[in-house]
Amino acid sequence: MLSLACRTALPAGRLAVSARRQLQTAAALVSRRPTRCSFVCSRRALSTSPVYQNAAGSSSPGAPRVRPAEPWKRHLSPDPSTPTVFTFFENATSTWQYIVVDPHTSDAVVIDPVLDYDVNAGAISTKTADGLLSFIHHEGLHVRRILETHAHADHLTAAQYFKQHLGQDVPVCIGQRISQVQETFAPIYGLDDPALFEKTFDCYLKDDEQFELGRLSCRVMHLPGHTPDHVGYMIGKAVFTGDSIFNPDVGSARADFPGGNAEALYASMQRLLSLPADYRLFVGHDYPQDRDQTCWSTVEDQRERNKHLKVSTDAQTFIQWRKQRDAVLGAPRLLHPSLQVNIRAGKLPPKDEKGRVFFKVPITSEVDL
Template structure:
């Protein structure tokens, strides 16, 4: 089995990690969870992060074949369609994204003809699917809990575990978004940490509690030191900790903007008759939950 070279790119405004990985033999590569920049005060998008990723791809000589979303993010916009337009690389996400689209179609009161079939991506992956990036096999693991559509990409010895796990000193991610479940999250973490001990686990976020930003820890390191896992909690014990923590958290500041973009595969809503696109905010919906 060939293992990939992985390069992480940190986006400080959203606390997000983006990744480029490639096969050193064939130089085929993929991008995971690219960020489309958004200034909520100006209502302005830009491609600074995506351009940074493509600069690395070009400088390294990578032939980009995939742009991979792990789930519809709540804290940043996806740059997948912009990167596809620049490179021709195919886009993909897990097949359960259709459930997220249906759920948020109702929250945003979108018209009945809004597509909820995942057709905004080129490929919808099912649990257990395997595809190749050059000579690197990539297995798809359905990893719900943080969202109902989350997947993990296991590329050789590298697992891109999105927002299921944080770095060991931060534990795991929240499970209280619409469609989330701490029970599902417990099962997903269990499956990821059943991978070989030397598997490199790459996380989707880091909030750097008193240290430099970091994105990688091995399965063995998570089992030994992850603050939500090192004592081998039962499902009930884990859920009690996770649910109590989630009850104290505010919604991500970009969530209500990000979901209506990311459920479209990273595209902005269609422009209205004045040529401008608009984002909707469901007033008081989450305040009553």
């Protein structure tokens, strides 16, 4: 079997990538419903006045300006230890993005922001990110950290773009086992120079590590299984789970990425189900069938209704089912572009001598042509 690296290019600033391949290609190269609780959810109309200029603009008249993104919902809590949560759904990748705010100080964190990528055109754009940045400015928020739950394989992170606009002193944070993910995928994509991983992530988080958000306390939860670096963030009674659990009618995420593990995923999900019943689990994605998208469910609802793993589900049953299911899943549409960007905290691959940027796609061929 012949392993190749195929790459195509457009001028700098526009990226091209060949057709998607199966997830096994990359691996082979290296081996709802809302429930009632104490929260209040409300839709909130924003001013329509544009207030934020993106990177293409300037301070001169006529520069492009962006209106604030309107959150899908604003989640309030009477509990002073629990933050206000603004939720934004990115439709192209079914990704939930979160702006989490201490209402006492307006200090905020941004969780899993999305960078737009048109795979057919090979073009990266910042419409989604600019809307969130405009919202942050409009609300007068002070972003203290950009938090990644893991190195995503289905969308590109906008972490570096946010850092450019919010200030270099705003750290991009991720679980400390991102190093394992980087070691796995760097050689696949020709990112062998250790210098390429310098000054990428600023903060490597450990399980049970705590940090402050204004007057609120944030706790890191290592939730491996989907990926080895996966973490969640508990802030009061709100837990941002990434892909470690999905809404009850969606169930669970795949565990077959290199470094993924169905046994570990089971343990991580059970850890979440062991939290108090009224805690809210804010998920990383939603894939609704016969309902509107929703971003959360309570622990109690997950215990009773999760289609893949209820509190009573034994480990062997879940692990066997998860492995069988993963064996027939295809690769995520944006697998290769996502990993090349996300293992470097949102930085694009380095330019070549002509100033062009490429995404590489590893190919496994049955013939030598």
